[in-house]
Amino acid sequence: MNYENWISYRYLTASKGRFLSFLNLISVAGVAIGVMALIVVTGVMTGFGNNLREKIIGTTPHVMIEKETGISNFDQLRQRVNAIEGIVDSSAYIQGNVFLESADGQATGVFMRGIFPETEARVTEVDRYLIKGKLKDLTGDGVFIGSKLARYFGYHPGSIITVISPGSGVSGQGWRYQLKVAGIFRTGMEDYDMNLVIVHLSQAQAIFGLKENIATGLGVKLKDPYKAGKMRDSIYGVIGRGFLVKTWIDINRDLFEALFLEKWGLFIILSLMVLVASFNIISTLIVTVTSKIHDIGILQSIGVPKRAIRRIFVKQGLFIGTLGTFWGLASGVGLSYILKTYIKVPQEIYSTDHVPVDLQPVDISIIVGSALVISYLATIYPAAKAANLQPVEALRYE
16 A cells, blocks of 8 residues: 555544544445435336336237238238248237227227237237236137226126227217126236227227228237337338338337436436535545645655645545445445335236336446546545645644
């Protein structure tokens, strides 16, 4: 250990001067609390964001191929799409808006999706979200409804519901169809659980007046859902530009951008805690410089250069910042583990029974780096004042 490090360490840990020791402790604690808060909040925000992405990926195909007039002979298109490298499987679907008629005659608009249960299970994870019933039960006039919709109207497996296809009946009033509740699903997303009903594709064809070989679109599952943008170009290269190819990222872009801005907005706000803690470092170093004027004068009189004196106090500030960052990192990771393991949340709201905390190495590196940079910047002024002291002034009253 060179003399600069030794003097910095002595100033930080010297037993004499309880006030200085208390200031050092407060400075370390301030940085530690700021870093801990940043790590926990960033981890929770990332965890909730990833949890939401998993729900979207589980209920929505990674890529959707549609055509304004509908896709005819969709089995042939499905074979061409499945042959593309990076695609796991695909499944035809029909979707549109219908009215759900309640017992008192009130009509509520819902979103209907018609699927082939056999192939849909290989594209989405709708079977994982079923809390009552099984995917194989979706036959004939069977229908799956969301948990919030079931609770709102008092439906349960075996209940009969009435749906109206808009504008397809006599005088444009729509046909009424009696469907039997075959299952109830819960995704944890209110829009799906309240407004989505799922039927067999053949039933959807009848409700929307489509021929047997026509579907609204083709849902595609990818090996890597985060490469959906690149796969869209590959799909266009095979099927041509006569189709509309949308990815799950395109559909939910506004939501993901809002989550990104919210996460980094909180990061900036909580970084102010570390910035406030840096003022403790500044005040601690100023008090240290003031109380060590005699020592500084002696060092200068024996030939220690100004840059070395500057480094002594810079290193003392960095010791405080590094120590605070270390304890903040340790406590932040520990608190995140406690939240993730022991703290329960309502499963019916978040589709998970614990706080979803996800600590990303990149996020932690940014937090640690920011704390150390702020700590370094806090040392510049006090260290410069110490280095600019004149030996005669420092020793005048000795």
